[in-house]
Amino acid sequence: MKTFEWTVVDSDIGPLLLAATGGGLMNVVFHADAAVRGTALRRLGARFGVEPAGAAPGSAALTEPIRQLAEYFxxxxxxxxxxxxxxxxxxxxxxxxxxxxxxxxYGTVVGYGDLAVRVGQPGAAQAVGAAMGANPLPLVVPCHRVVESGGGLGGFGGGVETKRRLLALEGVLPEPLF
Structure with a gap:
């Protein structure tokens, strides 16, 4: 049975749920309002066979991720x-x-197909897209940096506007005018 600690932090793209085990950060969830948070915590609890505990303020496992995310933003x-x-x-x-x-x-992008080639699976662009959609560690494992080969943004679990804002933060896209 694996235990985990969690908390919600505010960010420039909305509240983020962070969950960590003794092994490190294991989950980042976008738009972590009460409903999203509840669903994510129930899913994690079921996966590990534990009831999710309350947020752990000052948790040693979460202190460094919180600090580094604040520095990123x-x-x-x-x-x-x-x-x-x-x-x-x-x-x-x-x-x-x-x-x-x-x-x-940081500050670069890669195409879905190019990433498939990098892992020795040319032609697996759709599978790479599925992997991005299933990424349990967005931001830290930067799936927002994966784009379509034709230059389109592609999809994003946190929403296309969130992807656009992250790429603007990293200087890949211009900041919106308004």
Whole structure:
């Protein structure tokens, strides 16, 4: 039985639910209002066979992720240096997400097809898209940096407007005029 701690932090893109185990950050959930938070915590609790406990203020497992995310949104951090618990992903998805985390730096983008080639699966662009949609660690494992080969933004679990704002923060897209 694995236990986890969680909290919700405010960010420039709305509330984020962060969940961590002793092994590291394991989940980031966008738009973490009460309903989204409840669903995410029930899902995590069922996955690990535990009842989700209340938020853990000052949690040692969450202090560093909270600090680094604040630095990212303030424009003072371009790379996350956090232990990650990959237990919510496996197989091809994990391979793709690790390549994304290690090989697509701040301020750059990669196409779905290009990422498929990087993991030795040319022609698996749709599978890469599915891996992005199942990413349990968005922001930290930057699926917002994966775009369509024709230049379109593509989809995003946090919503296309959130993706646009993150890419603007990183200087890939211009800031909206209004």
């Amino acid at each position: 303030a424009g003072r951090r371009q790379e996350f240096e956090l232990p990650l618990d990959w237990s919510l992903t496996s197989g091809f998805n994990r391979e793709v997400l690790r390549e994304l985390a290690e090989g697509v730096p």
